[in-house]
Each structure stands twice: as structure tokens, then as C-alpha cells.
Amino acid sequence: MKIGIIIQREYLTRVKKRSFILITFLAPIFFAALMFLPALLMLNSEKFDTKKTIAVCDESTLFVGKFKDTDVNTFMYVDNDIATAKNLVREGVYDGVLYIPGTSLTLPVNAEIYSMNQIPMTLSDYINTTMKKVIEHQKLLASGIDPEIVKAANTTIHVQSIRMSEDENVEKKSFGEFEFLLGIALAMVIYFVIFIFGSQVMRGVIEEKTNRIIEVIISSVKPFELMMGKIIGIALVGLTQFLLWGVLTMGIYVAVAQFLPTQEVFSTGTVMTEQITETVQNTDTQEVLTKVFDVIHSINFKAILWCFLFYFIGGYFLYSAMFAAVGSAVDNETDTQQFVTPISMLLIIPMVCSTIIANAPDSSLSLWLSMIPFTSPVAMMLRIPFGVPIWQVVTSVALLFVTFIIFTWLAGKVYRTGILMYGKKVSWKEIIKWIKY
């Protein structure tokens, strides 16, 4: 089969390229870094801060002993007036001075920090929350309310949304935010890979045309075989890259996880959640975490993976056929713009609507965009983490595949005429004429 020889060449020349090897092996390191770095930075963030000694010049005397020393911050309560304290900062005795002016009428709500260097955000945040607590406490006391009662009344409400299905035993917990983010991420990935590999097809076609090797080749094989060989070859390059990325990222993840104390890495989630919950004064992190894991378990990753594969293949074939037709119609890459822009618009529409779709995955807009073949690859990726009825997925994939077959056939007709046209500015009208030949 000659198409096999073409696929082989298209595949091998790309896979052997230095840029392919570089991206394939560097990207997983980057992915792994993305997974670990935030955790490591979060855990060690305080180590990056330099030790600071802060003088507290508290005229109101309400806050004495309320600021607690930490690993990096030391609070010294001083009796000096603010002018002297500021001089001491200038001389380098203290890194900064916190000045809380005393007021006899109301409780102090303003404070100033004087320092030579910018003080870290974490420090000013800490001062802010501490003061807030103290003042609130004072206000409650002034109104004759026992702060303990308020503390007891403080409640956190969790609304668990659970999706039912026909089967009574299957209920799916959902945690909106997580599925939302996953959907956006999947949509972005499919959007970029369709674009990246689709434009590789286009560039390949233009290369053959400007090289003038095209006539030699189509005297040996049919133009359609050449076009399909290129499209399939590049699709295989893409799939190879995904596979290697997956395997390598997992490999690096496992390897690094073994070197790091597992406790730290896997408790990252706890650390982050603690920080979030601390601000809302809610400490039952465990509960939140369990929920996250519940949702992760309830998402059907296998189904997502299969859908991704189908929609990548379908979407890629559809768009790369169009890109191949464009490549055949022009003489060089700069002329492609007028054709590429409208085609990319089709792919950009669901990206623009991504938040709307992910917010209401079952709305009629979401449904339509995930059915129309040009937008379905991206739109369906946004919906899929929330769970999509199987008939919708099947219909949408079927529509996508039928459309890509029709479009490959049409593109083949344009391609056949286009590759032998030189030095002619081609318009849309002209292209439609070629289809009719």
C-alpha cells in the first residue's frame, strides 16, 4: 500500500526532528514541575522570607501580647514614641515598626507599618487578621455579647449536589468547581492540539507545493492518498507525543515522589486547604478533603480519556482536512490568513463560550455546541466531566465522523486542483469552483 509508505515518511521525518524530541522530553519535566513546585513552594515559603523583627508601638494597648512570634517574625512591644521607634528602624535595630495610634473615642481601626524595605504580604495579612479578631472581640464585649456564643453560632454549610440517574444505586456526587476546571483544561488541550497538528498538516502541504516535489509525487500516487497519508501520519505523531507525555510524566511523578518525603507531598492538599479554611475560620479540613476525593472518585476518567481520544481524532481530521485544502490553495504561508481566520473562528466559538458551557453543562447552548461537529470537540470536553448522557455522546461523535468524511472528500477535491496552481491569488469563490470540477 502506497499510503502506508507516505504515512511512514510523514511520521518518521517528524518524530526524528530535534524539536519533536526536545518537546516530548522536556514537557513532562515541566508538567511534573507544575505538580510539585506549588506544593514545595507552599511548604517552604517561609524559608524564603528573611527573619524580621517588628517593633510594636501600640498606643491603644489593646494588642499587647496578641501578635505571636513565628519562625520568621518576632514582635517586640516597645514603649517608645513613634518618632524614636522610626529612628531605630532607620538605624537597623528593627526591620519595621507597627504603629497603632491610640484613640479615646472609638476602637482603633487604622495602623501603620513603617519600614525601610517592603514588608512581606503575609506579614501585613497576619497583622490585619489579628487586629480584626481583637477588635471584633472588643466590639462584642462592648455590646454585651459573649464572644463564646458567637463562636458557637458560627456555622459552615456544605451543600452537596448529587446527580441521580435511572439506576437507584448510582448517584454521583459533584463538586462543581473541580469539574469546571477539569472541563476547561480538557477543552484547552483539545483546542490547542487540533490547532497545532492541523497547522502542521497545512505547513506540510505548502512545503510540498513550494518545493515543487508535488508533481513528482502525484505522478506516482493519487493526490488523495498523499493528503490522507499526511493527515494520518501527523495524527500518529500527535498520539505518540500524548502517549510519551503521559508515560514520562507519570514516571517522573513516581520517581520524584519516592525521593521526597511522601508525607509532605501528599499532605500538600491539607496545607493549602488549611490556609483557605483558616481565613473563613473553619477548621474541618478533613471533611472538605474527603469531599474532593469523593468527587475525584466519582468522575469517570476512563470515559473522559476515551472521549478525548475520539474527539481529538474526529476534530483533528475535520480541521486538518480543511487546513490541507487551504495549504493546497496558496503559494506560501503568508497567504493563508484569509482562509485560516474563518476556519479558526469555528473552533474559537466554543472556547469563547467555555465558561458559559461549564457553568450550565446541560443548557441548550451547551447541547447544541456539543452536537455541531465544528464545535463539538471543544464543547463536549467542557461538558464531559459533569457526565453526559451516552446517547448525546454517541450522536455527537457520529455527526463529527460523518462530517469529517464529507469534508475530507471535499478537501480532496480542492487539494487535487490547488496543488498544481501556482502564482494565482485564490479566492473563496475559486475554491468552490474547484469542488465542482
Added chain:
Amino acid sequence: MNYLEINNVSKTYGTKKVLNDISIKVPQQSIYGLLGPNGAGKTTLIRILNQITMPDSGQVLLNGNPLKPSDIANIGYLPEERGLYKKMKVGEQAVYLAQLKGMDRKDAEKKLRQWFVKFDIASWWDKKVEELSKGMQQKVQFIVTVIHEPKLLIFDEPFSGFDPINVNLLKKEILELRDKGATILFSTHNMASVEELCDNIMLINKGEKILEGSVYDIKQQYKNHSYDVVYKPFEGGEETHQTVNSTNPNDLIREIIEKGEIVSFNEILPSINDIFINLVSSSNK
């Protein structure tokens, strides 16, 4: 026997008639010249032979049978607009193109190596095409055209881009291929090479056939009966050159014999170039 026969082929693009009822017969083991100004329809005709374009009407017979897709393996085509993948290695690329013609990998590689030695480019096997000079690339293209030993070879302007030394090398190869049994169709503007190589020619202009025949016959047909005569007059003095028109060379010779001693007597035949220019400009009127 005719290896290639084109019978009443016509092709129209839109409203433009590119080929109008063209018929040619190319005898086996001969070199056939396809002449015509730019835009005459030569490339379209050649593309029809390569099954890149389909004719609107008419028929192409190869070895007596209508052209079919598997005939690709019997045809070698060197297009006028030719190129190679710049980033690919020379040898690898030649093997790829040979495979597309239906050769198997090992066979292709073995034969290609022999040709590379013959053309003195063996050391370039592993170089990238972009590192090669234009002439070397042309050599590679020529090799790729003939590697699968096709019975019909189609050369479109084969000599463009070659230096005189390589033009000679190529001519030698083309004649050798014919002697080994190949039938060659040869499209060019280079009239000198036409006279040197072609057995038969056809001249087309604006899609119409305006002349066909063997090079000898055509020259005879278009000669204007002029002779170049050199003689030494009996009365002494320098040798005299004279261009004389006469329909009867015997009368002419008799006439000259009386004037002096004949040094040389040659018929002036028109060059194909002159015939080409005359016919094309008169058919354009």
C-alpha cells in the same frame, strides 16, 4: 510498433480549450519531441499521460492497452517544475520516491547506489538535500525518474539548470536508455537538443497540433531549396561563396561547373528552430 498512442484527446478548463483533438503515435524505442511555446498545452498533455489530469474526451493507449492506474510503474516522469524535500537526506528520499513507484525497499536501495556511483554523487547519499547544489539535485531527480526502469520516460525540459558538461552526460544517458528499449517523450524549448536527439517531433500551439513527423521529413518539407556553393573560378582569383535558390540541383551544378571548380556544394536545410518560429508566428496571426 507504437508504444504510446494518443487518440483525439481534448481537454477544456472552464471555457479555455487547452487541448483540441490531439493525436500522436510514438514508436517503441524512439525519442519523440513535444514542441510548442509556453502555454501551448504540453504540460497538460503530459499530465494526462501521468494520469494527474483526466482528458475530457479521447483515449491514451500504452502498449496497445488503455492507460490504467497500474501503468504508473511503467512511466517515469521528470516534470519541468521539480524539487525535493529540502530537509530530507538524499538517499532516504530517493528510496522513498522509488518506493512510491512500486519498487521494494532493498531493490531500490541497491539500484540507487549504482546510479549514484555512475553520476558521481555517491558521497552525497547521507547529506541533506539543501546542502546539494542545484545541478546535483537535478542529477538526483533524473536518477529517481529512471530508477524503476520504466518503459515510457517523459522528460519536461530535462536540461534546464544543468551545466554543459552535465547536459552531455544526460544526453548520453537518454540515448542509452532508448537503446536499452525505453520509449522517450521529450518536451523542450531547446531546439538544438531536439535536432540532436529526437526521431520524431510534434509542434503544438494553443492546443492545436500544427506539425508532426520525423525530423528529416519535416526539414525536407520546409526547405526552401537554397544551396550553399563554393567554387574556384576558372579565370583565377579567390574562392567564391554563393547562396543560390534552385528547384533543380542538377541544373545548378551544371551551371557552376562551367564557371569554375566546385569546392563544396551543400543544401541549406532550415533548422527546427526556424521552422518552429515561422509556424508559431504564422499560426498566431
